[in-house]
Amino acid sequence: MSTYTRIKGTKDIFGEEVKYWEYIENTAKKLFKIYGYKEIRTPLIEKTELFSRGIGQETDIVQKEMYTFDDKKGRSLTLRPEGTASVARAYIENSLITFGSPQKLFYIGPMYRYEKPQAGRYREFYQIGAEIFGTDHPLADAELITFIYDFFNKLKLNNFKIKINSIGTFKSRGKYKEVLKTYYQPLLPNLCEDCQRRFNTNIMRLLDCKIDVEAAKNAPSILDYLDEESHEHFNNLQKYLKGYNVPYQVDPKIVRGLDYYTKTAFEVEHSDLGEQAVIAGGGRYDDLVEQLEGPKTPGVGFAIGIERVIEALKRENVEVESESKIDVYIAFQGEKGEMAAVTLTKELRKKGINTFLNISKRNLSGQFKHANRLNAKYVVVLGDEEISRDIVTIKNMKSGEQTQIERNWVAEIIVEKLREE
Known part of the structure; x- marks a missing residue:
């Protein structure tokens, strides 16, 4: 360590x-x-x-x-x-x-x-x-x-x-402090160390002591003064x-x-x-x-x-959702897929979509596992097949549903899917 x-x-x-x-x-x-x-x-x-x-x-x-x-x-x-x-x-x-x-x-x-x-x-x-x-x-x-x-x-x-x-x-508060001192004076030997010190320096703090709670119960009320x-x-x-x-x-x-x-x-x-x-x-x-x-x-x-x-x-078990959720995880294979992923990432981020681009040397399976750990809503895949056909594969990580769409329509489709949620 x-x-x-x-x-x-x-x-x-x-x-x-x-x-x-x-x-x-x-x-x-x-x-x-x-x-x-x-x-x-x-x-x-x-x-x-x-x-x-x-x-x-x-x-x-x-x-x-x-x-x-x-x-x-x-x-x-x-x-x-x-x-x-x-x-x-x-x-x-x-x-x-x-x-x-x-x-x-x-x-x-x-x-x-x-x-x-x-x-x-x-x-x-x-x-x-x-x-x-x-x-x-x-x-x-x-x-x-x-x-x-x-x-x-x-x-x-x-x-x-x-x-x-x-x-x-x-x-x-002057008169009240005098009354409070008169009340606490006979109790002083049995009070905690902090209360004994505060008796002469800050008498009112004796009222909220977490140790001598019983002593404060019958103390005079400031509201009467x-x-x-x-x-x-x-x-x-x-x-x-x-x-x-x-x-x-x-x-x-x-x-x-x-x-x-x-x-x-x-x-x-x-x-x-x-x-x-x-x-x-x-x-x-x-x-x-x-x-x-x-x-x-x-x-x-x-x-x-x-x-x-x-x-x-x-x-109270209040459910709190992260405000930094990942909407889309961009996964890719090969040099062509890599460059297409960079272009698509820029396009999605311009539209305000929370986009995570794979920046490690993971294979496709590893990228899906990473997206799952990050709780990404969708994974967009740009592999050799997708690049050759000018399409992308979109996977809904919650339902497991996969669809293929034309590359030019990715941003619009993603925006629509997020709006429907």
């Missing part, structure tokens, strides 16, 4: 696995177009300060999970652990506010976190994300949650549920979700792991995925752009974990 192996926590994507990625990404892009979102692509690498300031210095991501290093000039750089901070930076740096508000943006790409690799959790993982900048209207929150609902339905997923919460504003503005925002969000016919549950334990969230927070869980049940999450971040030295700009967004969605599709 070669000493050159992939890094732990990463994976190679090939073969039948690719069809799931195509299916998810293409479905997302089509739906984003319908919803009026524009794609944005940001660098994989950013200044470390962007994340420590944007995500929060005391978060697990910044404290323990970022891939950070110094470049040759001693500048601290980090592989992006999430997408929102980078998009917010791009929004500020490129003055996207001048293009009008709101700005509705989406992205698809890899993120990096140094976590313990396990099922549904990788060190390089891919997200589909969306951000809306420039409006604090709860309709924006509702639109993003509705997008997620529509997206998972288009993927034919069933076993998911949407959970929503409001975590108020930075200012209004919301300021009037946050309360009204949350009520309106629920009203709009009902208007969109999006089913949801209110869960006061949803707090998310990033410090920039305000008011709305939400997650989507899939019941078949165990501990890694969260397949999407997001919320509002009305202060993030200003924290990154931009103009005061409200925002809201989400991220969907592609690897976990793929696992959900597999658990």
Whole structure:
């Protein structure tokens, strides 16, 4: 075995696995177009300060999970652990506010976190994300949650549920944090190591701990401590979700792991995925752009974990067909057949037909076996007999039916056959 192996926590994507990625990404892009979102692509690498300031210095991501290093000039750089901070930076740096508000943006790409690799959790993982900048209207929150609902339905997923919460504003959370500390203080000696650390740095994260679940059950609800503005925002969000016919549950334990969230927070869980049940999450971040030295700009967004969605599709046995199917496999024999095959391949590809030309030194039998492995729909044969008579043989690989037609009519016949399917 070669000493050159992939890094732990990463994976190679090939073969039948690719069809799931195509299916998810293409479905997302089509739906984003319908919803009026524009794609944005940001660098994989950013200044470390962007994340420590944007995500929060005391978060697990910044404290323990970022891939950070110094470049040759001693500048601290980090592989992006999430997408929102980078998009917010791009929004500020490129003055996207001048293009009008709101700005509705989406992205698809890899993120990096140094976590313990396990099922549904990788060190390089891919997200589909969306951000809306420039409006604090709860309709924006509702639109993003509705997008997620529509997206998972288009993927034919069933076993998911949407959970929503409001975590108020930075200012209004002060009193709630005091109440929460009072509740957890006598329980502290029995809490896990992470919860003991978070008690003084990020008390609200104790609510979504996967170890001390029992301790959180009787914790006071943040919904009882919301300021009037946050309360009204949350009520309106629920009203709009009902208007969109999006089913949801209110869960006061949803707090998310990033410090920039305000008011709305939400997650989507899939019941078949165990501990890694969260397949999407997001919320509002009305202060993030200003924290990154931009103009005061409200925002809201989400991220969907592609690897976990793929696992959900597999658990539900959703049939996914490859979008890179081979319509026609061109098989040939002899030098004349070879040149005729090149000409025909060019002609078929011009008509948009997915065409695979044999480019190996296989005999005719080997070419048919290869076409079968590739799941080609049709095989077009150009052998000595066909060349001498100016015809081709077309074989339907599913039915086994073979027909011979004039060479000049191949493209038209193939197009017609594919149209009839």
